[in-house]
Amino acid sequence: MDKKLSIKVISNACGVLPHTIRTWERRYQTFSPERSASGQRLYSQDDLARARLIVLLIGHGFSISQISDHSLEDLKEAVSDLVQEIDESSFMIKRGCQNLFEFIENYSVENIAKEIEYLRLSLGARDFIFHVILPVMREIGILVSKGKYSVSQEHIISSIMRAQLALLNLPNLGNEDQSVILATPEGNLHELSILIADVLCRIHRTSTVYLGASHPADCLTKALNALKAKTVVLGVLSSDKWDFEKKITGYLKEMDQLLDHEITLVLGGVSKTSKSTVVDLPKYKKIKSIHYLNNFEEFEEFLIERVR
Structure with missing residues (x-):
């Protein structure tokens, strides 16, 4: 006899919230669970297997609307095709990155641009x-810090990366009332980080207003x-030109004094638990919550939680 499973079991096994599973059922008829005498959902082992495969495929760029009606066999076939694509993509990425470092070594700017363009066109945005x-x-930064690459080499590839990101040209979807504002503080010229954040927002159907780098408070x-902005992402990665610990408190204090409404603030590029970036920020009147995000995986989690 097929043992029936609760929504909590499905949720824990797949790493998605029960709310998400119920949404899939309501909007896309992904599952048709039985009901217990008390009205609780009861799922089959096949439902669990389908849910796991659906989560895997969504993690690799599929939308729930594309695969919600797929049978278990259809999902297995899609995953099999995906594994083959991943193997091919992994080889292409490894070879492409090896080429990039060879081209950077020789200051071959044209070849760097061609290789990055090829990778952009061959891969999904994420x-x-x-x-x-x-x-x-990340590797370029390490090599520069060790003196093996020059700052000029880092700037060459950074500028080409920025140009290729702009060419992704993803639609700016989502509710404009919930738009994310992207900027960096005055003196902070790390624009690449907020360009990446802009693309990730668009991937996750979050509307953005991109303001660029180096804004006085x-x-x-x-x-x-x-703009009546409610969520603001500040790229605050420290450099020899901009020191997070020395600059951030005064910058946010000035912002808080001038804001005419409450905002949620995301500080990108810092960790709340890192000894090198811990700053005891005061409580603000208008800046109601501050999120410290150390990497883009954490930023994606923030975006996903934000729309739930």
Whole structure:
């Protein structure tokens, strides 16, 4: 006899909230669970198997609307095809990144641009970010800090990465009332981080208003007041030109004094638990909550939780 499973069991096994499973049922008729005498949902083992495969496919770019009506066999076939694609993509990414470092070594700017463009066109936007841009820029930063690459080499590839990100040209969807504002404080020129954040917002159907880098506190706040922005993402990665610990308290204090409404603030590029970035920020009147996000995986989690 097929043992029946509660929604909590399905949720825990798949790593998705019960609310999400109920939404799939209501909107897409993904499951048709039986009901107990008390009205609780009862799922089959096949439902559990389908749910696991659906979560796996969604994690690799499928939408629930694309696969909600797939049978268990259809889902298994889709996953099998995906595994083959992943193997091919992994080889392509590895080879492409090896080529990039060879081209950077020789200052071959044209070849760097061609290789990055090829990877952008061959991969989905999320894979391009997480498997090319972030690991390559992280490794470049390490090599620069060790003196093996020059700052000029870092700037060359960074500028090309920014240009290729702009060419992704994803639609700016989502509720405009819930738009995320993206900027960096005055003196902080790390624009690549907020460009990546902008793309991730669009992938997750979150509307954005991209304001760019290096905003004085009064100018940024004037824009936030005009836009009635409720969520603001500040890229605050420290550099030799901009020190988070020294700058952030005064910057946020000035913002808070000038804001005419409450906001949620995301500080990207810092960890609340890291000894190197811990700053005891005071309580603010208008900045009601502050989220410290150390990496883009955490930023994606923030976006997902935000729309639930």
